[in-house]
Amino acid sequence: MAKLTPMMEQYIKIKAEYKDAFLFYRLGDFYEMFYDDAINASRELEITLTKRAGGKGDPIPMCGVPYHSAENYIRTLIEKGYKVAICEQVEDPKTAKGVVKREVVQLITPGTVMETNMLKEGENNYIASLSHFNDGSYVIVYNDLSTGENHIALISHGWDAVIHELYNQPIKEIVISSNLPDDMQLQLQDRLNITLSYQDEVTFNAEYRSLTENLNDERLMKAFSRLLNYIQHTQKRALDHLQKAKVIKLKQYLSLDMYSKRNLELTETIIKKGKHGSLLWVLDKTATAMGSRMLKKWLERPLLNENQIEERLEIVDGFYRGFMERDSLRDILKSVYDLERLAGRIAFGNVNARDLIQLKRSLQTIPELKNTLYQFNRKEINSLADDLISPDHIVNLLDGSLVDDPPISIKEGSIIKDGYNEQLDTYRYATKNGKKWIAELEKKEKQETNIKSLKIGYNRVFGYYIEVTKANLHLLPEGRYERKQTLTNAERYITPELKEKEELILEAEEKSIDLEYRLFIEIREKIKNHIPELQHLADVVSKIDVLQGFATVSEANNYKRPQFVESKLNIKNGRHPVIEQVMKDGSFVPNDISLDESKNILLITGPNMSGKSTYMRQLALTAIMGQIGCFVPCDDADLIIFDQIFTRIGAADDLVSGQSTFMVEMLEANHAIANATDRSLILLDEIGRGTSTYDGMALAQAIVEHIHNNIHAKTLFSTHYHELTTLEDSLSNLKNIHVRAEEHEGNVVFLHQIKDGAADQSYGIHVAKLAKLPDPLIERATAILQQLEAEDKPKPITEKMDSGQLSFFVDENKKVKKEKQPANSDKVINDLKEMNLFEMTPMEAMNELYRLQKEMKQ
Structure with missing residues (x-):
C-alpha cells in the first residue's frame, strides 16, 4: 500500500x-x-x-x-x-x-439532533433503546434529547407487542445490542424505517443516579444505561437537562396497535403521510409548540382511568364556558416560546443571547397567565394556576444582564447591558473615549494642515491611519508623519500619538469582547441550575395549552361533553370529526350508534361508497377523543372506556414484508381476535373480500361467530356478503343495520343514513356507473347479475359443531357415497359438442359452462 x-x-x-x-x-x-x-x-x-x-x-x-x-x-x-x-x-x-x-x-444522529432547524416544532424527536432479557421480556427506553424527557416501557408479551409499541411512537433512531437476532434487526430497520445504532455496554454511570430513583427493576436499569451510555458517547458533553426516567405503565392507557393507528389516521394520513386530514389536524388548536407535542402524546396514549379523564373534561368544560377568559389565555400563550427546548439548549451549551431573551419574555408572561386562570370559577383550573411557579430570579438576571436586541453571535460583543459588570464598563469607556479622541484628532489635523479631505480610518490589517490624497501631500509638515501604506491616489500615515491610542482602543475592544463572552457563559450556567424549574413550568403550560385547545375546537365544531357508563354505549347524531371538517359545507349526515350487552355486534350492510367505513371510524375516533379528555362530535354521548381498539379497515399490500392485501387483512383480524377482551372495540370492514366468494363468506361468518361466542367485545362488522344478515336469527347479540340508499331513475342516491335491518341490495353496478364505466359494460353486467340472481345463492351454514363453531369441513370418518349419473347427461354432452367456442367471448363461455354444470347437478 x-x-x-x-x-x-x-x-x-x-x-x-x-x-x-x-x-x-x-x-x-x-x-x-x-x-x-x-x-x-x-x-x-x-x-x-x-x-x-x-x-x-x-x-x-x-x-x-x-x-x-x-x-x-x-x-x-x-x-x-x-x-x-x-x-x-x-x-x-x-x-x-x-x-x-x-x-x-x-x-x-437522527435521534440526537439539537439544532432548531433540524427539529419539527410540534413533534418529539425520540431516540430509543431496546433491550431483550432471558425471561423473554423487552424494555424500551425513550429519550428526546431536545427536551430531556426519559420514558421506559416494560413489555412481557412478545416481539409483536414490541413492534406495535415502537410503531406508535415518532422514533428516529434505536439503540440495540449487537446480539439482537438479525431478523429482528431487519424488521426494525426496514419495516419501521428506524436508523439502527449499537451499544453493548450497560454499566450504569453513577453520575446520573438521580434520574433512576424510581427504577427498582434491574432490567429497567440496564436498559436505561444502554441508552444513556450511547448518548454520552455521541454527544461528549454534560447532559444536565435530562429528566427523571418515568415508567410507562402500558395497562393504564388504551392500547392502539400499529394497524389501528394507521387505519384511523390519528396523527398522519396513510397516503400523503402528513398531518393534514388526520385527527391531530382537527384537534390541534394549541398556541405553543410544547402544547402541540403534548397533544400528540395524548393521542398516542388515551387514558383508561375515568377519574383522570373526568379531571381533564372538567377543565375543558371550564375553558369552554369562559369564552372571554379563554380568548385572553390564548393570546398570552402565543407569547410563550418553547420552554422545553430552550432548557435543553441551555444545558447543551448551544443557546445564544437571542434564545435567552425569548426565555425572559416567556417567563414574564407567567404572572399574567396565572391571573387569567384565577378568573375561571373552577377549582381544577385554579389548581393549574397554583402550579405555575414564576422563576422571578431568572427574569431578573436576564433583564439586568442582556440587551433587548442582541446579535446572533455570542463571540462578537454587544450582548451585555451597561452597568452589569464594572470591568466591562471600564473597557467600553476606554473604547468610547478613544474613538472620541480620534474624531477630535481628525478635526485638529484638518485645521493644522488645511487639508479638508484628510481623514482618519481603520482596518484590521494596518489599524488606525491618517489618509491624505496625493494632490495634498505638499501641505504635510516634514517629519511629523510616518508613511504606513501607499495607495493609487493617496498615502496613509501613522503618528506615535495615534499609535499609542490605537493600542489602548484595540486592547479595550478585544478585552471587552472576551469578557462579554465569559459573562454570557456565566449567565447561562446560572440558569442551567434552574432547568428542573423550567421543565416543570413547561409541562404545566403545555397541559393548559392542550386543554384550552380542546375547548376551542369543541366550541368551534359544536362538540359535546361525553358521559362515561359501564355497559351501554349510546351516541346521538354522531359525526366523523375529520370528514365533516374536510367537507366544510355542513352536508355531513350524522348517525346514532348504540351498543350494549344484549346487542354488542352490529352487522353493517349497504352499498360501497355509502359510508359504512366512515360510520365505523367515527365511533373509534369519538371513543379516543373522549378518553384523551376532549368533547366529542355528537349531540349527546354515553361512552364506554375501551381498553383496546382493533381495526381492519381499508386495503393495502405490505410490500416490505411481501404480504398481499388478503394476508394483511387476515393478520390484522387475527391480531384483534387473539388480543381483544370484552372491554375492547373491534372494527372489521369487508373481511374476506381478498379471496373467493365461498372462502371469504366462510371466514367472515366464522370470525363473527367467534367474537360473538368467545370474546364478547363491542364490534362493528361491515360486509358485502348480504347472506350473513341471516346470522341475526342465530346469534342473539348480533343486530343488523344498513346504510340507506335509494334508486331513482336508474341511478343510486346515497343517503348516508344508518337504519335498522339489512340492506336489500348492494348497488355495486350503480357504483360502477358513477365511476363512468362504459355503458355497454354496465348493461352486460346488469344482465349477468339478473341471471345469477335467478339461480341459487350461497347461503350461510347454520350447522354447529360440538365446540360451537361452524363445521366447514367434511368429517374424514364419514364415507362419501358415489353419486348416480344424472339423467340429463346426454343432453348436456350434446350441447357441449354443438358449442362453437371460437365465436364466444370468455364471459359467454363461462356462462354456458355454468349452465351446463348446473344441469348436470339436477
Whole structure:
C-alpha cells in the first residue's frame, strides 16, 4: 500500500472509530470528506466530487462543504437517516508541532439532533433503546434529547407487542445490542424505517443516579444505561437537562396497535403521510409548540382511568364556558416560546443571547397567565394556576444582564447591558473615549494642515491611519508623519500619538469582547441550575395549552361533553370529526350508534361508497377523543372506556414484508381476535373480500361467530356478503343495520343514513356507473347479475359443531357415497359438442359452462 501523508493517516485513524457515519474533517474553512464518504456525500448532497493526492499512489476521492454553511448539509444527511461525526481542530495551528490535533467533538444522529432547524416544532424527536432479557421480556427506553424527557416501557408479551409499541411512537433512531437476532434487526430497520445504532455496554454511570430513583427493576436499569451510555458517547458533553426516567405503565392507557393507528389516521394520513386530514389536524388548536407535542402524546396514549379523564373534561368544560377568559389565555400563550427546548439548549451549551431573551419574555408572561386562570370559577383550573411557579430570579438576571436586541453571535460583543459588570464598563469607556479622541484628532489635523479631505480610518490589517490624497501631500509638515501604506491616489500615515491610542482602543475592544463572552457563559450556567424549574413550568403550560385547545375546537365544531357508563354505549347524531371538517359545507349526515350487552355486534350492510367505513371510524375516533379528555362530535354521548381498539379497515399490500392485501387483512383480524377482551372495540370492514366468494363468506361468518361466542367485545362488522344478515336469527347479540340508499331513475342516491335491518341490495353496478364505466359494460353486467340472481345463492351454514363453531369441513370418518349419473347427461354432452367456442367471448363461455354444470347437478 502506498504511503499516506500524515494528515491522511490521522483521518483514517479517526474514521476507523466512526465507520457508520460521515466524518466531517475540519480543514481550514471547510469540512472535508474522503474515500467512500466523499463518493456517497457527493451523491446525497449533490456536490462536486474531486480528488487530492494522499502521498504516493492513486488520488483520493474528496469533497467538502464550507464550515459556515455546514448545518444545512448536515440536516440533509440526518433527514435521510445518516449520522455525521464532527471532527474539529483541538489545538492552535500556529503552535502545533506536525499535524494539527483533531478530535470528534460530537456525533449527530437522527435521534440526537439539537439544532432548531433540524427539529419539527410540534413533534418529539425520540431516540430509543431496546433491550431483550432471558425471561423473554423487552424494555424500551425513550429519550428526546431536545427536551430531556426519559420514558421506559416494560413489555412481557412478545416481539409483536414490541413492534406495535415502537410503531406508535415518532422514533428516529434505536439503540440495540449487537446480539439482537438479525431478523429482528431487519424488521426494525426496514419495516419501521428506524436508523439502527449499537451499544453493548450497560454499566450504569453513577453520575446520573438521580434520574433512576424510581427504577427498582434491574432490567429497567440496564436498559436505561444502554441508552444513556450511547448518548454520552455521541454527544461528549454534560447532559444536565435530562429528566427523571418515568415508567410507562402500558395497562393504564388504551392500547392502539400499529394497524389501528394507521387505519384511523390519528396523527398522519396513510397516503400523503402528513398531518393534514388526520385527527391531530382537527384537534390541534394549541398556541405553543410544547402544547402541540403534548397533544400528540395524548393521542398516542388515551387514558383508561375515568377519574383522570373526568379531571381533564372538567377543565375543558371550564375553558369552554369562559369564552372571554379563554380568548385572553390564548393570546398570552402565543407569547410563550418553547420552554422545553430552550432548557435543553441551555444545558447543551448551544443557546445564544437571542434564545435567552425569548426565555425572559416567556417567563414574564407567567404572572399574567396565572391571573387569567384565577378568573375561571373552577377549582381544577385554579389548581393549574397554583402550579405555575414564576422563576422571578431568572427574569431578573436576564433583564439586568442582556440587551433587548442582541446579535446572533455570542463571540462578537454587544450582548451585555451597561452597568452589569464594572470591568466591562471600564473597557467600553476606554473604547468610547478613544474613538472620541480620534474624531477630535481628525478635526485638529484638518485645521493644522488645511487639508479638508484628510481623514482618519481603520482596518484590521494596518489599524488606525491618517489618509491624505496625493494632490495634498505638499501641505504635510516634514517629519511629523510616518508613511504606513501607499495607495493609487493617496498615502496613509501613522503618528506615535495615534499609535499609542490605537493600542489602548484595540486592547479595550478585544478585552471587552472576551469578557462579554465569559459573562454570557456565566449567565447561562446560572440558569442551567434552574432547568428542573423550567421543565416543570413547561409541562404545566403545555397541559393548559392542550386543554384550552380542546375547548376551542369543541366550541368551534359544536362538540359535546361525553358521559362515561359501564355497559351501554349510546351516541346521538354522531359525526366523523375529520370528514365533516374536510367537507366544510355542513352536508355531513350524522348517525346514532348504540351498543350494549344484549346487542354488542352490529352487522353493517349497504352499498360501497355509502359510508359504512366512515360510520365505523367515527365511533373509534369519538371513543379516543373522549378518553384523551376532549368533547366529542355528537349531540349527546354515553361512552364506554375501551381498553383496546382493533381495526381492519381499508386495503393495502405490505410490500416490505411481501404480504398481499388478503394476508394483511387476515393478520390484522387475527391480531384483534387473539388480543381483544370484552372491554375492547373491534372494527372489521369487508373481511374476506381478498379471496373467493365461498372462502371469504366462510371466514367472515366464522370470525363473527367467534367474537360473538368467545370474546364478547363491542364490534362493528361491515360486509358485502348480504347472506350473513341471516346470522341475526342465530346469534342473539348480533343486530343488523344498513346504510340507506335509494334508486331513482336508474341511478343510486346515497343517503348516508344508518337504519335498522339489512340492506336489500348492494348497488355495486350503480357504483360502477358513477365511476363512468362504459355503458355497454354496465348493461352486460346488469344482465349477468339478473341471471345469477335467478339461480341459487350461497347461503350461510347454520350447522354447529360440538365446540360451537361452524363445521366447514367434511368429517374424514364419514364415507362419501358415489353419486348416480344424472339423467340429463346426454343432453348436456350434446350441447357441449354443438358449442362453437371460437365465436364466444370468455364471459359467454363461462356462462354456458355454468349452465351446463348446473344441469348436470339436477
